[in-house]
Amino acid sequence: MSEELRKIAKDLLKSEKVGVVIGYAFTKADPKRTTPIFVTDTRDTDKLVFNPLCLNNLTVYLTKKKPEIQEVGRPAVVAKGCDVRSILGLIKEFQFKREDVVIIGVGCEGVVKDFSHWTGKLTRENMASKCLYCRVRVPTTYDYLVGEEVPSIEEQDPFKDVKELLSKSVEEREKFWKNQFEKCIRCYACRQVCPFCYCHRCISDKTMPRWIESSAHERGNFAWNIIRAMHLAGRCVGCGECSRVCPAEIPLDLLNREIEREMKEKFEYTAGMDTETPPPLRTYSEKDDDSWIR
Amino acid sequence: MAKLLKIESPESVVEKLTSLEKRVIAPVRDGKLHRFLPVKRKEEVDFGYFQAEGSMKGFFFPATEGILKFSTGTKMPQVEEHEIEFPETFVVGCRPCDAAALPIQDKVFEWDYVDEFYKARRDSTTIVSLACTCADNNCFCTSMGLAPDSPEGSDILMVKTEEGFLAEVLTKKGEKLASLLDLKEKGSSEDRRRSAVSASKLITRKFKSEGVPGWLESNFEDPLWEKMCTKCIGCAACTFVCPTCHCFDIVDEPVGTSGERRKNWDACTLWHFTAHASGYNPRDMQHKRYRQRIMHKFDYYPDKFGKFLCTGCGRCIRVCPVSLDLAEVLEEISSRI
Numbered sequence: 001m002s003e004e005l006r007k008i009a010k011d012l013l014k015s016e017k018v019g020v021v022i023g024y025a026f027t028k029a030d031p032k033r034t035t036p037i038f039v040t041d042t043r044d045t046d047k048l049v050f051n052p053l054c055l056n057n058l059t060v061y062l063t064k065k066k067p068e069i070q071e072v073g074r075p076a077v078v079a080k081g082c083d084v085r086s087i088l089g090l091i092k093e094f095q096f097k098r099e100d101v102v103i104i105g106v107g108c109e110g111v112v113k114d115f116s117h118w119t120g121k122l123t124r125e126n127m128a129s130k131c132l133y134c135r136v137r138v139p140t141t142y143d144y145l146v147g148e149e150v151p152s153i154e155e156q157d158p159f160k161d162v163k164e165l166l167s168k169s170v171e172e173r174e175k176f177w178k179n180q181f182e183k184c185i186r187c188y189a190c191r192q193v194c195p196f197c198y199c200h201r202c203i204s205d206k207t208m209p210r211w212i213e214s215s216a217h218e219r220g221n222f223a224w225n226i227i228r229a230m231h232l233a234g235r236c237v238g239c240g241e242c243s244r245v246c247p248a249e250i251p252l253d254l255l256n257r258e259i260e261r262e263m264k265e266k267f268e269y270t271a272g273m274d275t276e277t278p279p280p281l282r283t284y285s286e287k288d289d290d291s292w293i294r
Numbered sequence: 295m296a297k298l299l300k301i302e303s304p305e306s307v308v309e310k311l312t313s314l315e316k317r318v319i320a321p322v323r324d325g326k327l328h329r330f331l332p333v334k335r336k337e338e339v340d341f342g343y344f345q346a347e348g349s350m351k352g353f354f355f356p357a358t359e360g361i362l363k364f365s366t367g368t369k370m371p372q373v374e375e376h377e378i379e380f381p382e383t384f385v386v387g388c389r390p391c392d393a394a395a396l397p398i399q400d401k402v403f404e405w406d407y408v409d410e411f412y413k414a415r416r417d418s419t420t421i422v423s424l425a426c427t428c429a430d431n432n433c434f435c436t437s438m439g440l441a442p443d444s445p446e447g448s449d450i451l452m453v454k455t456e457e458g459f460l461a462e463v464l465t466k467k468g469e470k471l472a473s474l475l476d477l478k479e480k481g482s483s484e485d486r487r488r489s490a491v492s493a494s495k496l497i498t499r500k501f502k503s504e505g506v507p508g509w510l511e512s513n514f515e516d517p518l519w520e521k522m523c524t525k526c527i528g529c530a531a532c533t534f535v536c537p538t539c540h541c542f543d544i545v546d547e548p549v550g551t552s553g554e555r556r557k558n559w560d561a562c563t564l565w566h567f568t569a570h571a572s573g574y575n576p577r578d579m580q581h582k583r584y585r586q587r588i589m590h591k592f593d594y595y596p597d598k599f600g601k602f603l604c605t606g607c608g609r610c611i612r613v614c615p616v617s618l619d620l621a622e623v624l625e626e627i628s629s630r631i
Contacts, residue, residue, distance in 0.1 A: 027617050027619055028619070028622050029432070029499065029621065029622055033617055034617065035617035035618070036616050036617075056616060060527060065527070065528070066524075068520075068579050068580070069524065185534045185559070186559070187531045187533075187534045187561075188529050189531040189615055192528050192615070193527055193529065205565070205566045207545075210547070213547050214543070214545055214558055215357075215358035215545065215556050215558050216358045216559070220358070220547075245529075245615035247531045247534070247613045248348075249326060249327055
């Protein structure tokens with residue numbers, strides 16, 4: 001699979017269709033860990049790999065957070081099905097046009113939870129939870145596709161853990177999140193890794209006035225984490241990067257998936273599935289529920 | 295030669311101290327993570343850990359800390375200083391790379407201006423570290439002039455030997471604790487020497503770091519920065535888990551007409567760290583921000599204080615969302631010297 005990928009990357013660079021290929025390579029120090037790589041030279045295409053250790057959602061490098069990468073030239077990006085959902089979402093939000101990016105889609109059997117779980121074989125036990133209910137193992141949109149035959153898996157209910165938490169009392173849920181947010185150190189890894197957190201100035205960085213307390217205490221942490229989740233309503237595509245990178249291991253995707261569940265229930269909408277369906281929070285419809293206006 | 299005494303186990307230290315109702319901080323398993331937390335009983339502690347995810351710097355330099363209270367409700371603004379008083383505390387079982395970070399931070403917080411909050415915590419705390427018996431590929435303490443059984447920063451260093459544990463008593467605070475623990479039986483220096491030999495074999499990742507500051511000084515604009523560090527996504531995970539990073543921001547946080555002035559962790563890897571009020575940012579690209587992190591650790595700080603601002607604990611490598619490997623950057627620099 002990696003061979004095919006390298007060939008596509010080489011051709012794209014050689015024909016000058018793209019200026020840079022954003023992909024994965026193994027790190028120098030650890031053969032069980034991958035890292036993002038920006039290939040601009042055809043001689044470096046041999047470094048590209050794809051396997052269950054390719055955890056990152058590389059589409060974060062397509063956003064305006066990273067102007068230095070786009071300056072190199074039109075990018076091609078290696079994208080799993082879930083990552084392609086981010087691309088479609090970003091196009092829908094007018095961040096770039098479809099033709100501005102070359103998508104090298106990869107069929108994906110799933111990725112490992114984190115590098116330390118890798119045993120040389122992907123199993124249901126060491127697989128990232130998002131992969132257990134993945135419906136886009138083969139990307140829906142692409143310019144090139146590598147590895148189109150992916151075995152199907154028995155699909156799980158994507159909202160199983162969300163429903164479990166919701167079945168608890170308000171007090172219990174409050175206690176759960178209080179314990180989780182107590183660990184937050186406000187490093188903003190969740191924000192920085194997220195393709196949809198591309199605001200030029202994040203509300204948490206604004207000081208005149210300061211809307212959210214920057215201190216890593218209960219008030220500040222609740223405000224930050226809840227506001228981030230709210231701002232992703234109807235936009236988050238569930239790539240799970242925020243949870244993966246959190247140094248305090250806060251299950252941030254639980255918050256996002258509860259909002260995803262509500263979007264689905266109330267508006268029959270799932271983010272990142274196409275570039276056409278109007279996003280509910282940006283659209284007015286006469287059919288909208290207005291019973292709450294009194 | 296430091297005094298060597300026999301000790302039953304790290305757990306026995308916790309047991310004795312908690313039975314004397316002392317404040318003890320030790321590694322606790324919390325879900326999948328190990329964290330340093332205050333403990334009441336030895337059963338809460340898990341010394342079978344590799345390394346705690348966060349360092350213990352937060353006990354001396356918290357992520358957020360109130361430094362004064364204010365109110366503006368009356369005609370004249372009122373300011374109330376925080377009382378600085380901390381209970382006697384014992385940190386038991388931190389790794390030598392975390393203990394070694396403390397004298398490095400002392401130099402900053404007790405230099406031209408003495409940070410009273412930090413100093414009060416340091417003065418009231420005794421450090422009982424536990425020499426490593428395991429390491430991973432991200433550990434590089436030996437390249438930073440340390441070792442898995444370094445005594446730097448510890449008051450007592452506990453070392454596992456073939457028969458049990460040795461307590462290497464290093465400071466006055468350590469001696470006071472040794473008598474509190476009632477340690478009498480002398481340990482053998484031959485046992486200590488043997489454990490040092492096995493510790494030296496633990497760390498496989500090694501590079502020459504001596505010439506790094508010199509290279510940094512003359513290669514500020516080298517293409518290496520852009521090449522190796524563009525992938526940095528600009529979060530502060532590496533600096534916040536780092537036992538030596540110490541940048542902070544001072545903020546006023548009012549609720550209505552009264553509030554608190556707080557000292558919060560800040561990080562050079564964040565965009566807003568150098569953003570000017572005008573909107574201009576002299577470190578406009580991410581690789582320049584990451585370069586600052588390296589320059590501070592391996593050039594500016596050593597220039598001023600004669601040591602690296604790094605103990606080689608490897609946390610920044612393990613935690614990085616994009617696997618940006620600080621040691622790999624140093625290895626690359628080292629290969630060019």
